[in-house]
Amino acid sequence: MADRFIEVSLVKRGIHCTAKLLDDRAPVTCATVWDALPLGGDVYHAKYARNEIYALFPPFAKSEPPLENPTVTPIPGDLCYFAFAGTELGTKAYGYDTDVRPGTMVVDLALFYERNNLLLNGDVGWVPGIVWGQVTEGLEAMAEACNDLWRSGAQGETLSFRRA
Numbered sequence: 001m002a003d004r005f006i007e008v009s010l011v012k013r014g015i016h017c018t019a020k021l022l023d024d025r026a027p028v029t030c031a032t033v034w035d036a037l038p039l040g041g042d043v044y045h046a047k048y049a050r051n052e053i054y055a056l057f058p059p060f061a062k063s064e065p066p067l068e069n070p071t072v073t074p075i076p077g078d079l080c081y082f083a084f085a086g087t088e089l090g091t092k093a094y095g096y097d098t099d100v101r102p103g104t105m106v107v108d109l110a111l112f113y114e115r116n117n118l119l120l121n122g123d124v125g126w127v128p129g130i131v132w133g134q135v136t137e138g139l140e141a142m143a144e145a146c147n148d149l150w151r152s153g154a155q156g157e158t159l160s161f162r163r164a
Helices: 027-036 139-152
Strands: 005-010 016-021 039-045 053-058 078-086 106-113 129-137 160-164
Touching: 005 053, 005 139, 016 027, 016 039, 016 139, 027 053, 053 078, 053 160, 106 160, 129 139
Parallel strands: none
Antiparallel strands: 005 016, 005 160, 016 129, 039 053, 039 160, 053 106, 078 106, 078 129
């Protein structure tokens, strides 16, 4: 199979980076995401994992991918996939709107932009993610935009994923 690439963008800021899908390490997850593209949603900056931005989506897979190529210590440029039950994220501490509640499922597509990340949540413990992509171009500019998002806020910003 030929290498596949996607563009990850912070739309309002006009910043994007290119990532290679890790089809050899996470084939089911890569196929699931690729088939669902394009995707975009409100961006959030992580509270617990440190240097992470992400968007939440309704489930888009026929069945959730298995935990392939897992990590709890993502590195800069990793794209990770998480699936959560609404009960895991449905408390006011997380700050989500009414779409994340008990009885729902949510998919989290995340970009890690700097070092020293640890996927440990005080409420539930270790939260392994599926590493399904790696940024190959534009990470430095994206990291600057992510730091700006952390400092100035995410309100009105969209994180988008599309085929490159």
